[in-house]
Amino acid sequence: MKEIQRDGATIHYRMEGEGDTTLLFVHGAFTNQTYWDNQVAFFSPDFKVVTLDLPGHGESGRDRTEWSVEGFGQDVVTVIRELELQNVILIGHSMGACATLEAAVAYPDPIIGFIVVDMFKTAGTPLPDEYQDQVEALKENLKSDFGNTSEQYAYLALVTPQTPEPVAKRVAVDYRYAHPPMGRPIIAQVFDYYQRERELLPQLKFKFYVINADYMPFNEEPLKRYLTVDYQIFHVPSTSHYPMLEDPDRFNQTLMEVIDNVLAGK
Structure with a gap:
């Protein structure tokens, strides 16, 4: 594995395969790049x-x-610049999609496609009032008991009783042992990121593709309000927040369909 430096921290990365098109995968909060291992194996014979x-x-x-989430966006930009990547299709999962949105707006020239995995389900919209107290309690509990609170959040919000136990356990462990000085502010920012979405979505220059897991509904109306480009929603049924882990074959086929659409300019 290789590394790049930005803002005092190393960024470890992996690059596999060759091709005129680069698929740049960005993981979600508290996880890591190994969540994309099935996709690296599937796509690297045909793409960088x-x-x-x-x-x-x-x-x-x-x-x-x-x-900050904005800082993660600059990390993505730095990787693109340092590796001199061209014809980049950004693929961001969860909070990683926020980072790729930051990058797509800040540095659009080498980018040709923008794909979101299970994120922006109510883009630009705050949580309903009845959930605000729960969010504030979560933030406070992360200060006093980060590990237990983070793990409980993963089980309650990100996986379901139908999620295969190895996947659920993997996510829960990664959340429990996430880096608290990073995790506390990032979770807080993700819940307030709707304000940033209102700023950035109208600036996006690329068609907005979403691959949605159906354990929670997707509201299209905010996309109609904030996007100035077209959008298209794809679905991977019967998974929770991690379709790339729970049903990698179906996810890869769906992602391939989206990539084909990007390359065909559809």
């Missing part, structure tokens, strides 16, 4: 495939005093 551990995650460095 790049994955990375965002700082504070996986094998990347933790030497930062300020942690």
